[in-house]
Amino acid sequence: MSEEFEIRNKVAESGLVNFDLTDLVPKGIRKGIDLKDFLFQEMILKEKDFREKVAAIDTEEYEGAYIYIYNSADAIVPLWAYFLLTAKLTDAAKKIVFGDREDLEVILMHNAIQTHDFEELRGKRVLVKGCSDKEIPENAYIELVEQLKPLVKSLMFGEACSNVPIVKN
Incomplete structure (x- = not known):
């Protein structure tokens, strides 16, 4: 030619x-945890019941996952409840955030961009x-x-x- x-x-x-x-x-699995599932009648946090439900979580289900914790119930949840749930899952999860799936993705991308070598x-x-x-x-x-x-x-x-x-x- x-x-x-x-x-x-x-x-x-x-x-x-x-x-x-x-x-x-x-890359990895994203999993959401709704706090309403840990509440009495999906609206009241009873400390003893809450602690029992958190203790019963099978952490293998969350191994290597990115987790977002949210509350779809119209209930006031004390901050220590988030502490307790996070403490249970920290060793298994790659990352845990409060918010919805979109909040999780924003945080994951923030971390990825901030740590990437450009x-x-x-x-x-x-x-x-x-x-x-x-x-x-x-x-x-x-x-x-x-x-x-x-x-x-x-x-x-x-x-x-x-x-x-x-x-x-």
């Missing part, structure tokens, strides 16, 4: 580095992938920009064929 009609991949030649935030999503992107033209099959919390994108802005030559969002320039250093 002549050089005149050679097919070239201009994206590959551009030195653009694709970064997919889904690569940072921690040095390999220093001085590079970086394109953060815009579409994903996994749901990424919006806050993760904000934190990613905070981490990358001082490092990269340029930062873009989207796909190679249609990206949005964000930062040019």
Whole structure:
């Protein structure tokens, strides 16, 4: 084939580095624990009953899991109850948070971004992938920009064929 009609991949030649935030999503099972299941008639915390139910938890079920603790009942639960439940599960779980599944994902992504070494992107033209099959919390994108802005030559969002320039250093 002549050089005149050679097919070239201009994206590959551009030195653009694709970064997919889904690569940072921690792998593992997510499990929710609803405190209403530990309450008398799903609305009253009786200390003795609560302690017995917590003691009866099979921690193997939560081994290596990311756990979110929430309360779907319209009941006031004292803070020590969260302490007690967390103390029971800490040795088995990878992470325990208070809140819903979305809160858990925000915290997991925060930890992943804060501990990731982005040095390999220093001085590079970086394109953060815009579409994903996994749901990424919006806050993760904000934190990613905070981490990358001082490092990269340029930062873009989207796909190679249609990206949005964000930062040019």
